[in-house]
Amino acid sequence: MKLKQIVSLAGKNLLRHRRRTIITAGAVAVGLLMFILVDSLLTGIEEESNRNLIWFETGAAQVIHTGYLAERNDRPLKYAIDDAAEVEAELESAGLSATSRIVFSGELIVFKDPFPEDGSVMVTVYGIDPEDDDDVYHLPQTVSAGDFLEPGTNEALLGAWLAEDIGAEVGYPITIVTRTRQGFYQTIDLEVAGILNTPNPVINRTAVFMPEGVAADYLQMGGAATEISVASELGRTLPELTREMQQQIAGAPNLRVADWRTLAADAVAIAEAKESSSGIVLLLVFIIAAVGVSNTVLMSTLERTQELGMMRAIGMRDREVMTTLLVEAAGIGLLGGIIGIVLGAGGVALMVERGIDYGSLIRDTNVGYRVTQVIYGAWNLPTFGRALVVGVVISVVTAFVPVRRAVRMSVIDSLRRTS
Amino acid sequence: MNNTRTRTRYAHAATVAGVTVALTLATLVPLAAQAQPSAQEIVRRLEANRTYETSRAEVTMIIDDRFGERESTMVSYSRGDDEALIEFTSAAERGQKVLRTADEIYLYYPDAAELVRLQGAALRESMLGSDVSYEDLTGGKTLLDTYEVTLDGTEQIDGHRTYRITMEARDRNVAYPRQTVWVDAELFVARRSEQYALSGRLLKTAVMQDIREIDGFQVPMRTVISDALKRNSSTTIRIDSIDIGVRLDDTLFSLQELSW
Numbered sequence: 001m002k003l004k005q006i007v008s009l010a011g012k013n014l015l016r017h018r019r020r021t022i023i024t025a026g027a028v029a030v031g032l033l034m035f036i037l038v039d040s041l042l043t044g045i046e047e048e049s050n051r052n053l054i055w056f057e058t059g060a061a062q063v064i065h066t067g068y069l070a071e072r073n074d075r076p077l078k079y080a081i082d083d084a085a086e087v088e089a090e091l092e093s094a095g096l097s098a099t100s101r102i103v104f105s106g107e108l109i110v111f112k113d114p115f116p117e118d119g120s121v122m123v124t125v126y127g128i129d130p131e132d133d134d135d136v137y138h139l140p141q142t143v144s145a146g147d148f149l150e151p152g153t154n155e156a157l158l159g160a161w162l163a164e165d166i167g168a169e170v171g172y173p174i175t176i177v178t179r180t181r182q183g184f185y186q187t188i189d190l191e192v193a194g195i196l197n198t199p200n201p202v203i204n205r206t207a208v209f210m211p212e213g214v215a216a217d218y219l220q221m222g223g224a225a226t227e228i229s230v231a232s233e234l235g236r237t238l239p240e241l242t243r244e245m246q247q248q249i250a251g252a253p254n255l256r257v258a259d260w261r262t263l264a265a266d267a268v269a270i271a272e273a274k275e276s277s278s279g280i281v282l283l284l285v286f287i288i289a290a291v292g293v294s295n296t297v298l299m300s301t302l303e304r305t306q307e308l309g310m311m312r313a314i315g316m317r318d319r320e321v322m323t324t325l326l327v328e329a330a331g332i333g334l335l336g337g338i339i340g341i342v343l344g345a346g347g348v349a350l351m352v353e354r355g356i357d358y359g360s361l362i363r364d365t366n367v368g369y370r371v372t373q374v375i376y377g378a379w380n381l382p383t384f385g386r387a388l389v390v391g392v393v394i395s396v397v398t399a400f401v402p403v404r405r406a407v408r409m410s411v412i413d414s415l416r417r418t419s
Numbered sequence: 420m421n422n423t424r425t426r427t428r429y430a431h432a433a434t435v436a437g438v439t440v441a442l443t444l445a446t447l448v449p450l451a452a453q454a455q456p457s458a459q460e461i462v463r464r465l466e467a468n469r470t471y472e473t474s475r476a477e478v479t480m481i482i483d484d485r486f487g488e489r490e491s492t493m494v495s496y497s498r499g500d501d502e503a504l505i506e507f508t509s510a511a512e513r514g515q516k517v518l519r520t521a522d523e524i525y526l527y528y529p530d531a532a533e534l535v536r537l538q539g540a541a542l543r544e545s546m547l548g549s550d551v552s553y554e555d556l557t558g559g560k561t562l563l564d565t566y567e568v569t570l571d572g573t574e575q576i577d578g579h580r581t582y583r584i585t586m587e588a589r590d591r592n593v594a595y596p597r598q599t600v601w602v603d604a605e606l607f608v609a610r611r612s613e614q615y616a617l618s619g620r621l622l623k624t625a626v627m628q629d630i631r632e633i634d635g636f637q638v639p640m641r642t643v644i645s646d647a648l649k650r651n652s653s654t655t656i657r658i659d660s661i662d663i664g665v666r667l668d669d670t671l672f673s674l675q676e677l678s679w
Contacts, residue, residue, distance in 0.1 A: 187618045
């Protein structure tokens with residue numbers, strides 16, 4: 001019996017048991033649809049999270065002190081770049097967009113009247129150059145109230161969630177208690193100039209921005225900055241960019257270049273965890289499809305035991321019977337895969353266009369990803385191909401056991417058996 | 420004639436008065452100089468009075484803020500100026516320990532069986548929500564090593580004559596760039612202290628009360644600490660009992676001992 005005949009027979013069998021075929025293919029389709037949607041969502045989150053990291057926290061890469069990275073969470077001023085302006089100029093001379101920042105931690109103190117309550121909260125303060133910070137970062141576009149910073153003023157910008165939590169409005173006075181580069185306690189009195197509503201939850205929740213020059217004076221930085229950030233360049237890959245930066249600081253052994261992935265190790269770790277969660281989704285899909293397909297094939301072989309016995313009695317070989325049944329399973333997988341892909345494409349299109357509003361969830365919990373409010377899906381075409389292959393393969397694999405069982409039964413037993 | 424005599428008598432009286440004043444000044448100025456010790460001497464005696472070879476104290480910390488008043492109790496051990504161990508005994512924090520060595524501060528949480536070395540911003544965090552930061556526990560170098568001290572004069576604090584000492588940091592590795600301490604002129608114990616930020620803003624105030632002599636040391640049994648940047652908030656540290664010069668196990672201030 002030729003393969004063409006076997007495929008034809010399998011096709012006829014699928015059409016003959018149309019309802020069963022559609023139900024089983026539906027189970028496969030639902031599993032694959034789930035896989036495609038989850039993958040799209042996770043890919044979308046990762047892309048947006050990475051973009052928000054680069055646009056608001058790290059730039060594409062930074063020049064930092066060699067000792068800074070290990071203690072970055074403590075924002076240590078002792079590991080600062082002494083001649084920051086010179087290093088920034090070197091980078092800019094190589095055609096890179098660069099800006100320096102002084103990032104430090106402090107306690108934000110507010111007093112009742114005008115604030116609703118006395119209180120304090122730990123914050124991360126970013127001393128930024130108001131004139132060239134937007135060469136690398138995207139803060140000015142996110143001012144939701146008030147104005148952006150003016151250089152040399154005791155002004156501050158607050159993240160929107162932080163401002164909401166403490167009841168801050170434009171014009172309110174705040175005090176930052178921190179330590180100078182040498183370790184002395186210092187207080188910095190600032191006035192809220194504006195509120196920033198960024199798509200980055202870390203910035204919204206804990207960030208205060210102030211002019212770099214003012215921060216430098218209060219912190220006794222003497223021309224030093226904690227980081228010099230560089231924007232990503234069109235036509236230059238990240239390794240090329242960091243290599244170029246490395247060349248520019250080659251004469252400074254106490255400095256190093258770190259790309260955004262190294263700087264945002266926490267977010268990258270979450271992205272890696274996503275890989276395993278995708279694997280878990282795939283496993284669920286496999287289980288759903290496997291149960292559906294194996295059940296269908298088992299039922300169909302049991303129902304058709306006499307028929308299979310007859311086919312074998314009139315000369316059809318076991319291998320041919322087995323191949324017919326496996327082709328049937330592959331057909332179910334293919335059909336389920338196609339339905340899953342069509343539905344998945346519709347779902348992904350909807351998620352890319354409208355997104356899912358996770359606002360309240362992300363507002364109240366720190367999920368690590370740098371995304372806020374609405375999370376959009378992303379097109380990941382290889383996943384569609386993978387889904388189709390997975391649908392067919394698992395259908396065939398799970399059908400194998402009941403099919404083999406059916407052909408191992410003797411022809412006489414098969415013919416005597418009543419369904 | 421009479422006028423001449425009168426002038427002569429006045430002149431004599433003036434001479435006598437002048438000599439008397441001169442003699443008095445000549446006598447008193449050296450006496451005053453002897454009576455008023457130098458700022459360094461005052462700080463040295465202040466430190467000698469508060470540095471015990473070893474001590475064990477039962478302490479109650481009363482935190483009073485906008486959430487109300489709450490108490491924590493602890494046992495505190497110290498050896499010299501460098502080493503201290505605080506073990507909380509109140510129900511909510513029972514078993515938590517804070518170890519201060521010459522260079523580090525460690526926290527131990529029994530529920531998590533976790534040992535945490537405090538550094539960076541964590542040192543600025545409040546201890547159990549009080550007005551005392553972990554950093555305030557750091558010791559090490561003496562005041563005279565780290566501060567330039569000057570005697571501003573004398574002032575009355577709660578009816579006691581005190582020396583007002585201003586301390587300007589000469590070592591950049593200290594937390595407070597300026598402190599002012601009012602030292603009791605008789606007992607050489609601090610009656611009040613203030614800590615300032617580099618900007619000149621007052622950060623903290625401590626008032627020492629109920630000073631008692633214990634084993635030759637003047638010990639303030641009650642200290643009220645206020646964070647000047649937090650209104651309506653104060654922390655009272657009350658020493659319920661203290662033994663000075665007690666025998667302490669050599670390993671008490673070790674990391675190994677901390678998690679036991």
